[in-house]
Amino acid sequence: MANDRHALNNPAIANFQVGVDNVIFSVDLHSQKLFVLLSKRLQQPFQGVWSLPGTLVRKGESLEQAADRILKEKIKVNSLYLEQLYSFDEFACNPWGSASQLGIRYLSVSYFALVRFEEAELIAREGGMTAWFLVKEIPTLACDRDRILHYGYRRLRNKLEYSPIAFDVLPAVFTLNELYQFYGTVLGENFADYSNFRSRLLKLGFLKDTGLKSSRGAGRPAKLYRFDSEAFAPLKDKPMVFI
Amino acid sequence: MANDRHALNNPAIANFQVGVDNVIFSVDLHSQKLFVLLSKRLQQPFQGVWSLPGTLVRKGESLEQAADRILKEKIKVNSLYLEQLYSFDEFACNPWGSASQLGIRYLSVSYFALVRFEEAELIAREGGMTAWFLVKEIPTLACDRDRILHYGYRRLRNKLEYSPIAFDVLPAVFTLNELYQFYGTVLGENFADYSNFRSRLLKLGFLKDTGLKSSRGAGRPAKLYRFDSEAFAPLKDKPMVFI
DNA sequence: ACAAAAGTGTTGGTGTTACACCCATGG
DNA sequence: CCATGGGTGTAACACCAACACTTTTGT
Numbered sequence: 083m084a085n086d087r088h089a090l091n092n093p094a095i096a097n098f099q100v101g102v103d104n105v106i107f108s109v110d111l112h113s114q115k116l117f118v119l120l121s122k123r124l125q126q127p128f129q130g131v132w133s134l135p136g137t138l139v140r141k142g143e144s145l146e147q148a149a150d151r152i153l154k155e156k157i158k159v160n161s162l163y164l165e166q167l168y169s170f171d172e173f174a175c176n177p178w179g180s181a182s183q184l185g186i187r188y189l190s191v192s193y194f195a196l197v198r199f200e201e202a203e204l205i206a207r208e209g210g211m212t213a214w215f216l217v218k219e220i221p222t223l224a225c226d227r228d229r230i231l232h233y234g235y236r237r238l239r240n241k242l243e244y245s246p247i248a249f250d251v252l253p254a255v256f257t258l259n260e261l262y263q264f265y266g267t268v269l270g271e272n273f274a275d276y277s278n279f280r281s282r283l284l285k286l287g288f289l290k291d292t293g294l295k296s297s298r299g300a301g302r303p304a305k306l307y308r309f310d311s312e313a314f315a316p317l318k319d320k321p322m323v324f325i
Numbered sequence: 326m327a328n329d330r331h332a333l334n335n336p337a338i339a340n341f342q343v344g345v346d347n348v349i350f351s352v353d354l355h356s357q358k359l360f361v362l363l364s365k366r367l368q369q370p371f372q373g374v375w376s377l378p379g380t381l382v383r384k385g386e387s388l389e390q391a392a393d394r395i396l397k398e399k400i401k402v403n404s405l406y407l408e409q410l411y412s413f414d415e416f417a418c419n420p421w422g423s424a425s426q427l428g429i430r431y432l433s434v435s436y437f438a439l440v441r442f443e444e445a446e447l448i449a450r451e452g453g454m455t456a457w458f459l460v461k462e463i464p465t466l467a468c469d470r471d472r473i474l475h476y477g478y479r480r481l482r483n484k485l486e487y488s489p490i491a492f493d494v495l496p497a498v499f500t501l502n503e504l505y506q507f508y509g510t511v512l513g514e515n516f517a518d519y520s521n522f523r524s525r526l527l528k529l530g531f532l533k534d535t536g537l538k539s540s541r542g543a544g545r546p547a548k549l550y551r552f553d554s555e556a557f558a559p560l561k562d563k564p565m566v567f568i
Numbered sequence: 569a570c571a572a573a574a575g576t577g578t579t580g581g582t583g584t585t586a587c588a589c590c591c592a593t594g595g
Numbered sequence: 596c597c598a599t600g601g602g603t604g605t606a607a608c609a610c611c612a613a614c615a616c617t618t619t620t621g622t
Binding site for chain 4: 589
Binding site: 517518520521524525540542543544545546 | 610613
């Protein structure tokens with residue numbers, strides 16, 4: 083084999099196992115809290131320590147498939163947004179066993195997800211060792227995963243400001259107040275005036291009045307809107323701010 | 326070994342070689358052209374076809390170190406900006422020999438670089454098979470690398486609009502016209518009026534007049550400015566537009 | 569003096585902010 | 596009829612695009 087120098091037995095070229103780590107966010111509109119999904123490690127190293135849901139990539143499986151698999155192992159959810167975050171080479175810390183003792187390095191490709199909270203059902207398997215944590219109250223994570231989490235949090239806030247990922251996890255119809263709550267929960271309470279938020283969003287033209295109303299006790303019932311992806315399409319890639 | 330199931334001989338876990346591919350941009354202020362660095366492949370597959378400068382990651386070497394190594398193999402440059410772009414899992418195409426025949430997958434982590442054109446000196450090694458190409462006139466690249474290049478080009482334009490990477494590759498002192506040319510070359514000629522560009526940049530307050538002047542033949546000599554990173558620091562992370 | 573290049577000013581329009589106000593409903 | 600939440604309007608201000616204009620140099 084002419085190219086053996088590039089193959090496994092070449093001492094110069096590193097061999098890797100590639101892991102996927104998910105930073106999964108969710109917004110609870112009811113309590114107006116932002117959560118991130120953590121799971122407790124079942125094996126050494128860092129057994130019993132909270133960490134990001136992750137896995138090693140299997141044969142025949144793409145990175146995104148691996149991210150999706152680990153997500154579906156932890157929660158049952160249909161509405162979600164998923165994108166790649168960053169790749170970290172982890173010299174110090176391979177969370178998946180003894181491979182490093184065999185000279186195999188570990189690379190963590192992180193993914194960022196946003197899921198619908200009301201619909202997300204935690205899967206109880208593995209002794210319920212998966213739970214939502216308030217983003218403001220994260221414990222110290224195994225294997226320096228805090229760094230990845232913060233990177234994901236920053237991405238979430240940025241994404242929210244210039245792309246329509248909120249509509250991937252909001253219900254099909256929603257009130258402008260719910261949308262406002264959503265943004266406020268992620269970006270902080272004083273990110274914008276409600277009235278200005280309304281006019282800006284409506285002027286963009288991709289929120290359609292469904293004619294339906296939603297009443298919650300006293301007060302004037304709110305119009306229900308839906309996200310019109312066709313009306314949004316031409317705005318794609320355009321710089322746009324929802325702030 | 327208790328964790329053998331996670332080790333190399335586990336049939337379920339994929340083994341990878343990780344490659345780094347660089348999208349290296351440079352702006353020639355003189356000709357007002359945007360270039361990208363390509364190198365001709367010296368080995369099979371795709372021998373003789375233009376591609377992005379890349380390498381396999383070696384043992385003991387971080388991803389960024391690998392990106393930096395391959396960059397320094399091709400050009401000699403001091404002033405540059407480098408950041409990770411994206412990770413692509415390449416099922417179909419491993420450009421580094423026969424590893425895939427051994428069941429080893431290939432993952433490409435791409436990096437994005439911007440270098441100072443005037444200073445960048447192509448290294449003639451390997452029969453001069455490295456050259457600057459006009460971004461507008463890219464040949465078809467080996468192994469679907471065009472996708473990576475376009476992704477990098479998009480990133481370049483975005484970065485330029487909201488972060489000060491231009492100052493990493495401009496000379497220490499420069500005229501506002503040179504800065505304007507730089508932006509115009511990357512973003513397209515009609516990205517903004519010169520006069521408005523001036524006032525916006527100067528109002529931001531991180532360009533300091535050095536008191537020096539630069540004259541190029543006829544015409545009023547231009548003030549030379551420098552980028553004041555201390556004055557910029559408080560603006561970091563703040564949304565900011567240079568457009 | 570004139571052309572060339574740098575730098576300044578003006579003006580109309582648009583977007584943003586911080587409010588005050590009006591509308592629809594339940595109790 | 597009033598408390599509650601939804602929805603609209605507006606005055607002050609900041610910002611921006613487009614363009615005309617002035618200043619400083621070389622020849």
